[in-house]
Amino acid sequence: MTITAPQSRSAPGSPQHETVAPVKLWLCPNDALPPAVATILAAHWLDEREHKTAARFLFERDRRQYLVAHILVRRALALEAGLAEAELVIWRSSRDRPFLQPLPGGLPRGGGHLDFNLSHAGGYSLLGIVRTQRIGVDVEGLDREAGALETILTTFTPEEQRWARSVPPGRQRDRRVLRLWTLKEAYTKARGLGLGLPFDEFAFSLAQDRGVLAFRPPADDTAGHWRFLELEPVPDVLAAVALPADGQAAPYLELHHGFPWDRAAPHTITLPGPVGAPHG
Ligand SMILES: CC(C)(COP(=O)(O)OP(=O)(O)OC[C@H]1O[C@@H](n2cnc3c(N)ncnc32)[C@H](O)[C@@H]1OP(=O)(O)O)[C@@H](O)C(=O)NCCC(=O)NCCS
Numbered sequence: 001m002t003i004t005a006p007q008s009r010s011a012p013g014s015p016q017h018e019t020v021a022p023v024k025l026w027l028c029p030n031d032a033l034p035p036a037v038a039t040i041l042a043a044h045w046l047d048e049r050e051h052k053t054a055a056r057f058l059f060e061r062d063r064r065q066y067l068v069a070h071i072l073v074r075r076a077l078a079l080e081a082g083l084a085e086a087e088l089v090i091w092r093s094s095r096d097r098p099f100l101q102p103l104p105g106g107l108p109r110g111g112g113h114l115d116f117n118l119s120h121a122g123g124y125s126l127l128g129i130v131r132t133q134r135i136g137v138d139v140e141g142l143d144r145e146a147g148a149l150e151t152i153l154t155t156f157t158p159e160e161q162r163w164a165r166s167v168p169p170g171r172q173r174d175r176r177v178l179r180l181w182t183l184k185e186a187y188t189k190a191r192g193l194g195l196g197l198p199f200d201e202f203a204f205s206l207a208q209d210r211g212v213l214a215f216r217p218p219a220d221d222t223a224g225h226w227r228f229l230e231l232e233p234v235p236d237v238l239a240a241v242a243l244p245a246d247g248q249a250a251p252y253l254e255l256h257h258g259f260p261w262d263r264a265a266p267h268t269i270t271l272p273g274p275v276g277a278p279h280g
Contacts, residue, residue: 021111021131023243023253023271026076027139027233028125030068032259038067045074045085069120072127073098075260077116080129082109097192117189119239126239133244136190138182142174142236149177156180157203175238180204182240183212183228190242191221204228215275225276229253229269245274 033041042054050070057063074085077100081088089101098118106112115134119126122141129135146169153164164176183204188197197218205214212228223244231239233255241253254266 020250022250022268023135023241024076024080024129024266025137025241025253025255026072026125026127026129026260027239027255027257028068028072028127028259029234030064030123030125033068033071035064038064038071041071041075041085042067046070047090065120065123065125069118069125069127072125072259073116073118076127076129077114079260079263080109081107081114083107093192095192095194095196097189097194119185119189122237124234124237128241130243134190134192136186136188136242137239138185138189139237139239140178140182142171142178142238144174144178146174149174152181153177155199156184157200159205160203163206176206178238179206179210179230179240182238183230183242186228186240186242187226190226190244211272212275217276221277223276225274227251227271227274229271231255231269233257243271245276 042051046054046067054063054066054070057066073090074088077083077088078085081100090098091101092098098116100114100116102112107114111131114129114131116127116129117135117137118128119137119139121139122143124139124141126137126139128137153161156164160180164173164180167173167176183206184199184202187202188194188199191197201218202221203216204212207213210230210232212230215226215228217224217226223246225245227243227245229241231241233239251271253269253271255269256264256266258264
């Protein structure tokens with residue numbers, strides 16, 4: 001992960017930084033929000049649908065994960081948009097993708113467009129926020145059951161399966177499967193398709209340790225090329241971010257750790273260059 005010291009928005013040599021808000025990423029462990037606090041915030045901030053979903057979980061661990069994730073979404077969106085947490089109206093597409101309902105006069109903190117995407121797994125919530133275009137994110141713990149990973153692997157393209165199987169079973173192969181999986185999820189989530197897009201209809205070619213070397217998009221991809229970021233923000237927790245590369249998004253990202261109680265300085269990460277099919 002290329003992390004540089006926090007820097008101002010007007011990084012030298014890039015006029016874009018003056019005008020375009022950076023992509024923001026929040027990584028929040030469940031532990032950052034004590035259960036009693038989460039219960040109080042959820043009671044005040046979540047909407048009826050979220051309360052109903054939270055009530056349906058069989059295991060307390062899963063309910064906690066869901067509550068922290070949704071409290072994080074409301075807090076971070078409230079900070080970004082300039083609205084109160086309970087005022088945010090979040091609607092879902094026919095494929096269940098959440099969106100922030102736009103306001104007729106724009107957002108109090110400026111701009112009209114704001115896209116976000118959430119992933120929650122293994123005790124962590126990952127939230128991406130962008131002011132242009134779309135974003136998709138995914139987080140997975142490396143402690144997934146080996147049988148499940150073998151099944152996941154069979155959903156990938158033949159060349160991806162060959163690449164993952166070219167290392168022996170165990171941690172090395174698990175890591176390869178999960179790197180591909182998080183990237184594929186981030187991509188389909190940016191597009192709002194979720195698991196509706198078969199994972200063998202598009203392919204990644206990955207560098208040995210981290211980074212996307214090439215991307216073959218599915219036939220219906222109109223954006224053509226994308227920026228993909230792979231992260232391991234905490235040991236054995238893998239994350240991926242997908243952003244269309246033809247928008248005006250700033251070429252860097254701010255990574256915030258923990259719950260957004262305050263405006264602590266984030267890490268600034270340079271986004272990798274675009275990959276994918278050329279336009280035209
Ligand atoms: C999106 C999806 C792949 C995520 O699976 P996952 O890896 O188990 O879960 P993650 O933690 O990474 O992400 C879950 C979050 O992604 C977001 N999400 C859900 N559907 C999404 C979609 N189609 N596109 C982008 N993001 C989506 C939600 O915020 C969800 O969390 P929430 O339900 O608590 O709000 C999966 O839930 C899916 O395919 N959903 C679509 C289902 C669908 O097509 N439904 C049609 C109506 S039946």
